[in-house]
Amino acid sequence: MYKPPFMPIPPGKSLAGKTVLVTGGNSGLGLEFARQALTLNASHVIVTVRSQAKGDAAIATLRANQEVQATNPDARLEYFLLDLDDYKSGLELVQKVYAEVPELDIILCNAGTNFFNYETSKSGHERLMQVICYTHFLIVLSLFPLMQRTAAKRGSPTRVTFLSSYSHVRHTLETNPIAADESVIAHYDNIKKYVSGKRYQDGKLVINAFVQHLATIVPSSEVIVNCVCPGIVATDINQNLPLWIKPFMCVFFKIKARPVTEGGRVLVRAAVVVGEESHGKYLQTGEIHRGAEFLAQPAGKHFIKKFWAEIVADIGKVNPEVKVRLERQINQKGLKGQPLARTVVSAG
Numbered sequence: 023m024y025k026p027p028f029m030p031i032p033p034g035k036s037l038a039g040k041t042v043l044v045t046g047g048n049s050g051l052g053l054e055f056a057r058q059a060l061t062l063n064a065s066h067v068i069v070t071v072r073s074q075a076k077g078d079a080a081i082a083t084l085r086a087n088q089e090v091q092a093t094n095p096d097a098r099l100e101y102f103l104l105d106l107d108d109y110k111s112g113l114e115l116v117q118k119v120y121a122e123v124p125e126l127d128i129i130l131c132n133a134g135t136n137f138f139n140y141e142t143s144k145s146g147h148e149r150l151m152q153v154i155c156y157t158h159f160l161i162v163l164s165l166f167p168l169m170q171r172t173a174a175k176r177g178s179p180t181r182v183t184f185l186s187s188y189s190h191v192r193h194t195l196e197t198n199p200i201a202a203d204e205s206v207i208a209h210y211d212n213i214k215k216y217v218s219g220k221r222y223q224d225g226k227l228v229i230n231a232f233v234q235h236l237a238t239i240v241p242s243s244e245v246i247v248n249c250v251c252p253g254i255v256a257t258d259i260n261q262n263l264p265l266w267i268k269p270f271m272c273v274f275f276k277i278k279a280r281p282v283t284e285g286g287r288v289l290v291r292a293a294v295v296v297g298e299e300s301h302g303k304y305l306q307t308g309e310i311h312r313g314a315e316f317l318a319q320p321a322g323k324h325f326i327k328k329f330w331a332e333i334v335a336d337i338g339k340v341n342p343e344v345k346v347r348l349e350r351q352i353n354q355k356g357l358k359g360q361p362l363a364r365t366v367v368s369a370g
C-alpha cells in the first residue's frame with residue numbers, strides 16, 4: 023500500500039465562527055473535508071448533494087463521527103440540493119445561499135465524476151465539462167459578492183478552492199487544438215472533437231485556467247482562489263468508468279491510493295492553511311506547483327482569455343448579474359488589482 027507523506031495541519035488552526043460550503047459532500051473527499059472542517063470547529067457546514075436521501079445520510083454520518091462529537095457537536099450542519107448537470111440547479115443553490123446564509127467563508131468546489139462517453143448535460147453542453155467546470159463557475163462567480171462582504175466583515179480573505187488533478191497535464195489542446203475561429207465552449211461541445219477518456223483531463227485544465235484568470239481580477243486580500251490535486255485517493259471516483267477499465271483502475275488504486283483522511287487533509291491545507299501566495303495557483307498535494315506548461319505559454323494565455331470571455335457570456339445567460347458586474351469591472355480603467363468589493367453590483 024502507498025505510504026503518503028504525513029501532512030499535518032498546524033496546531034491552533036480553527037474555523038470557529040466560519041461557514042463552509044462543500045459541493046459533492048456526501049461521499050469521498052467532499053464528505054471527509056466536511057468532517058475535518060467540523061473537527062476544526064467550523065460553526066456552519068453546508069454539503070451539497072443530489073438527493074434528500076443522500077443529504078440525510080451525509081448529515082447522519084457526520085453527526086455520528088466520534089471526532090466531530092468530541093470536538094464540535096453543536097455545529098450547524100445542513101445539506102442543500104445541487105445537480106451540477108444543470109445551470110438552473112446551480113442558480114437555485116445560489117439563490118438559497120443568498121436567502122439563508124449571511125456569511126460565507128470557504129467554498130470547496132469538489133464534486134466531480136469521470137466517464138468515457140460523450141453525453142449532453144441538461145443545459146446543453148458536453149456533460150463532464152458542465153459538471154466539473156461550468157456550473158461550479160456559475161456558483162462561484164455568483165457568490166463572489168457574498169464572499170467579499172464576508173471578507174470585509176472578518177478583515178481577512180475568504181477562500182475558494184477547486185478540485186483539480188495532476189492528470190490535467192495530459193490535456194488534448196496541443197494534439198487536438200482549437201481553431202482560431204472556433205469558440206472554446208463549442209469545441210468542447212463538438213462530438214466530432216471529443217476524445218474518449220481525455221475529457222476529465224481537459225476539464226481539470228479548464229479549472230486551472232479559470233482559477234488563474236479569476237485571480238487576476240479579485241485581490242487575494244479579499245478572496246484567495248486556488249486549485250488542488252489531492253493525489254490518488256481511495257474514493258468512488260471511478261464508479262462511472264467503462265467495465266473494461268475498472269479492473270486496471272482497481273489494482274492501480276490499491277497500490278497507489280492514499281486513504282481519504284489523508285486526501286481530506288490535503289484539501290484542508292489548500293482551503294484553510296496555505297495563504298495568499300497560493301492565489302491563482304495550482305497545488306500538487308500540499309505544495310504550489312507549475313502545473314501544465316501549456317497555460318504559461320502564449321497559446322495557453324490566449325486560451326485562458328478566450329475561455330474567460332465565453333464562460334462569462336454563457337453564465338450571463340443564466341445569471342445576467344454576473345456578466346453585468348464583471349463587464350462593469352473590466353470597463354473601469356485601471357481597476358486591475360483594486361479591491362473588487364467597492365465596484366461590484368451587490369447580488370442577493
Ligand SMILES: NC(=O)c1ccc[n+]([C@@H]2O[C@H](COP(=O)([O-])OP(=O)(O)OC[C@H]3O[C@@H](n4cnc5c(N)ncnc54)[C@H](OP(=O)(O)O)[C@@H]3O)[C@@H](O)[C@H]2O)c1
Nearest residue numbers: 046050051105106107132133134185187254255257258259
Ligand atoms: N479520488 C482521486 O484519486 C482524485 C484525484 C484527483 C482529483 N479528484 C477529484 O476529487 C473530487 C472528489 O471526488 P472523489 O474522489 O471524492 O469521488 P467520489 O467519492 O465519487 O465523490 C464525488 C462527489 O461528486 C458528486 N457528484 C458527481 N456528479 C455530480 C453532479 N452531477 N452534481 C452534483 N454532484 C455530483 C457525487 O455525488 P453522488 O454521490 O450523487 O454521485 C459525490 O458526492 C472530484 O472533483 C475528483 O475529480 C479525485
